Amino acid sequence: MTTQLTAGAPSTPGAWRTSRSRGLAVACAVAAALAAAWPWAAGQFVLHLAILACINIVIVNGLSLIDRCGQLSFGHSAPVALGAYGSVLFSSALGVGTVTAAALSLVAGALVAGVLGWVILRLRGVYFVLVTFAFAELVRLVLLDAGSITGGANGIAGIPPLSIGGFAFDTRERFYALALALAIASVGFMVWLFSRPLGRAMTAVAANPALAESTGLSVLRLQIVAYIAGSVLASVGGVLTARYIGFISPESFATGASVAFITMLVIGGRKSLYGPMLGALVLTPLPEFFRGAVQTQHIFYGAALILILRFLPGGIAGVLNIKAAWRSAK
C-alpha cells in the first residue's frame, strides 16, 4: 500500500519522511485490516456485499492483467461464465468434489483462452475489442441453446456449496473468509507479477508494442500469457459466483456484466495496480444506494464513466495518489 500511495511524492531528504511514510503505512495497514474484518461484525447484508465485492476484485484483476499487456477485453464475462458453468457441470457430470471440479474448469478455461487468444490476439485494438465482445455474446448464446446440459434460459439452480474435506463453505461468514483470501491473493499476485521480468515485459508491450517486439519480446506470446492468466482469474470469480449464489443463468453473464467489469476497472484506475480493487469496492455496493431505481443507477454509471475518463483518467487510484502526494509535500 505504501509504495503506491507515496509514489507521487516529491523527493525530500531526511529521516522524518521515512518515519512519516512508515507511520502512514502502518496506519493504512491497520485501517485496511479493520475494514476487511468489519463485515463479520456487521451482519448478513454487509457480508453479502463484501463477498460480491471480493469476487469482483478477483475478476477485475483478471481484466486488468489483460489490459496491462496492451489489449482490453470487452467480453470478460465469457471466462467468468465458463468458470461458473464449468465447475458445476464437471462436478455433476464426473461426480467429482467441488474443488476438483473447480480446478478442472480452470484448466478448461485456460485451454479455451489459450486457443482463442492465439487466434484473436493477432488483431490490434479495435478488432480485438469487437471480437471479444462477439465471443462473449456467443458464449451466452451457446449457454442459452444447450438447454439439456446447461438448463438454457432457466439456468442451473440448487448448486451445492464448496466443500474441502467435509468443511463446507455454506454460511456467509465462512464464504467471506474464502472470498477475502482470494481477493487479497489476486491483488498480491498482480503486485508480485509486475515486479518480475514477465510483468515488466508485459508493461513494455502495452507501452509500445512495436518497440517491445524489436527488443526481442514477442508481443503475441506475452499477450497470450496475459490473456490466459487473466481469464483464469475471471474463471475463479465464476466458480465463486456459482458456489456462493447457488444459481447461475446465461443472463448473469451477458454484456451488462462485461460492461460492469470495464466500468470497475476504469473508475478504479487503469494505471494503478490497486485500481481494480478500488473500483470493485466502490461500485459493488452502489446499486444499494439506488434502491430499485435501476435505470438511474445505469445512467449514473454511464455518466461516471464519461466524466472520469474526461477529468480523472487515473480513476479513484489517481485521486488517492494526488492526495497522498499533496499531504507529503506539506
Place this chain on the structure above:
Amino acid sequence: MSAFLLEVDGLSKHFGGLAAVKDLSFQVSRGEIVGLIGPNGAGKTTAFNTISGVLPPTQGRVLLDGRDITGRRPSSIVSAGLARTFQSTTTFAEETVATNIEHALLSRIKGSAPQRLMRRTHGLLVPSDVASEVDRILEIVNMQAWRDVPAGTLAYGLQKKLGIAIGLATKPAMLLMDEPAAGLNHEECNELTRLLRKLQKEYGLTLLLVEHHMAIVMEICERIVVLVHGEKIAEGSPAQIRANPAVVQAYLGAPDYAHA
C-alpha cells in the same frame, strides 16, 4: 559459422502491383560496416523492414549466420542476434532512460519467463548483473547523465542515441540502422561516426546502415550497396561507388557533391 553474417538472397517485396524491392541480393561479412543508399522511395526502408521481420517478403531468403530467418517475427529475429533501430525516434516515452534499456534486456535474463518464452540461448544475463549491464550500455553511448530522465523529454539527438542503446541492449551480432544521422547536427554527426567506429572496433558489431548523409556513408562504410527503384544497381567500396556513372546519375549528382 557461415562465411557471411548476413545473406540477403533474391529478396523481393510487392505491395499489390507495386514492386518496392526487386530481387535484392547482397552479403555482409562479420565485423563489416555496409551502407545501403539510394534516392527516396528506392525501397531501402522496405528492404530493412523485410529483413528485420516487420514485413514478410514476397520472395527470397534472409540468412543470419547461415540460419534462415526469412519471414520470422521481429522478436524472434532479435533473439537470433539481429537488431535494428528506427528512422523516427521510438522509445518507451514515459519511462526513464535506464528503464528503457532494462526493457530491452528482459529477454536476456537467465531463468526469467521472457527468456524462456523467447527461447533465447545466447547473451544471457544473471539477474544480479542487470543493473551493471544497463550502466555498461549507458557508458557506450555516453548517456550516463540522463539515466533517470523520462525518455519522452529528451532532445531529439539523445532520443536517437537511446534508440541505439536499446538496440545494443539486445546484445546483437549485427545492427541494422535506419537513417541514424537523420536530423542530427554537425557535432552529433561526428559523435555518431565515433560511436559507430567504436561499436565495430571495440565491440565487434557488424553494421548495416541506411543513410542519406553521404559524408558519413563515404567515411565509415567499407562497402556500399546502391538501390534505385527497388533494384540494386551497384555495389562496391566508397571509391568505386563515387566513380560509378550510373550511381552518380541516379543519386549522387555532380561529382563535387559526392566528395562532400
Place this chain on the structure above:
Amino acid sequence: MDWHLLIGQATANGLVVGLLYLLMAVGFTLVFGVMRMVNFAHGEFYMLGAFAAYFFTTKLALPFLPAVALSFAVAIVVGSLVEWFILKPFRKDELNGMIVTIGLALILQNIALMMFGPDPVSMPSIASGATTILGITVANSRVVVVGFAVVVLLLLYAFLRHSRAGRGLRAVVEDSETAAIQGVRARIYYPLGFGIGVGLAAIGGALMAPLFSVSPFMGQTPLLKAFMVVILGGLGSIPGAALAGLCLGLLESYSTLFLSSSTADMLIFLLVMLGMLAFPRGLIGRGEA
C-alpha cells in the same frame, strides 16, 4: 418445387435483414473511418430512430416517410452535438473513446427505459396485404420498407460520390493520411461523420420499426451484427461494409432454413474466426489506426 419457394422466401427475408445490416454497418464504418472509434452506442441510435419514428407516427400522426426523415434529422443533430460535447476530447484516444461510447450507450438506453418502459411497443402497420413477386409472397409493409431503404442508399451514394461534403467524408474515411495532407478540415468532418453515421443507424431503426417491435433493448443485436459485418468487410471500407452486410443477412436467412438461429450465429462467428486465421497479417494491417 417447394425448395424454390423456401429459398425464394429466405432470399426475400435475407435481403430485408441484409439491408438493415447494411445501413448499420455503413454508418458504423463511417464513424470508425472518420474518428477511428468503435461506437458502442451505435445500437442505441438505431433504437432512438425506431422510437422517434414511433413517436412521430403515433403521437404526431405523421405519415411514415416524413417520420423517417424527421428521425434521421433528429439523429444527425443529436449525434453531432454528442460528438462535439462528449467525444471531442477523445478524438485521438481510441480506446478511451470506445469506453466513453459504452457510457453513452448506458445513458441512452436507460433514458429510453425511463421514458417508455421495458415492454415492446408496436407501430401501426404502414401498408396492408401482400404482393407476390416471382411466386414469393412478401408483405406489402416489407416492400415499402425495402423501397425506402433503397432510396436512402441511393441518396447516400449520391451524397458520398457527388457532393463536396460527401467526397470529403469519403476521403477522410478511406484514406485519412492523404486527406490530412490535402487539408481536409477534420473539425467539421468529425461531427458530420458521427452525425451521419448514427443517422444511418436511426434510419435503420425507423425503417425496421413497423416490421419488428420497438423496445429499449432492440439495439443490442443490430450492434453485434454491425460488429460482425465490419470484421468481415473491413473497417474503413464503405463498399466492403455494404456488401458484407447484405451477405450476412442472406447467409443468416439461408442458414435458418437448416439450423436454429443461434447455431447459425455460432457458425458465422466460427467463419469469422477462421477468416482471421487465414488473413491475420492483412487484418493487422488494417487493425491499428
